[in-house]
Amino acid sequence: AAEWGYTKRNGPFTWAKNYPTAAGIRQSPVDIDTALATSDSSLESKPLRWKYVPQNTRTIVNSGHGWRVDVDSEGSELVGGPLEGTYKLQQFHCHWGSSSDKGSEHTVDGQSYAAELHLVHWNSSKYADCGEAADYPDGLTVLGVLLKVGAKNPELQKVIDLIPSISHRGEKTEVKEAIDPAKMLPKTLSYWTYLGSLTVPPCNESVTWILFKEPVEVSEEQLAAFRSLRCYKRGEECPCDEVDGLLISNYRPTLPLGTRELRECGS
Ligand SMILES: Oc1ccc(S)c(O)c1
């Protein structure tokens, strides 16, 4: 089957053909209708807490759908908020658009941001690894950070510096200078949370989403670097009808929240 992607031929509106879960009722992303969000004292009573080990950020890879930093989960943990048990960090990556007026996956009252950072965690209290956890409704948690155009982001710059060495699909390189995921999170920890899915095929409906309310800044030049990644392998033909195979956009449009509850913690 033709590899899924973000072009007219293989983009989000075609995914359900090969990945039926993509047509499910707890899909992500969604538009955050802030008027619908209910504040929940149980969230306030269990503050979200995380611990990351910067030295455990191992490799960065061009997945063909963007860049992804794979992490050795040991020593990391995310607890509290809506979560039962302990979740460990598996990887982090980003979604962006062809220009900075769009590119985030979640929107807030219909407003898009320039990009969105996803820190993917798996429930290590109940499952053996991320792959197993991805098959269960409480298996994964993704911390989402909205990115808006502003100052250069020093921590993300460590990712940008590695992009030239993973220009083509499948290329990967060691992350030599430790990247601290905690430094990519916003200062205020207010968030929205709802039950959803991975935003890429197979779109497993196994994600507890925690989307921070406060956007974090990234520069136009850094966004431009993301768009220089190519979606095809070095030496192969460019299969996509995108601008000569450049990964200029890799965000999924929003899906209906339906009857799902949207909760918030903090103002
Ligand atoms: O490997 C991935 C897991 C989750 C999400 S939202 C991705 O975009 C890639």
Ligand SMILES: [Zn+2]
């Ligand atoms: Zn993602």
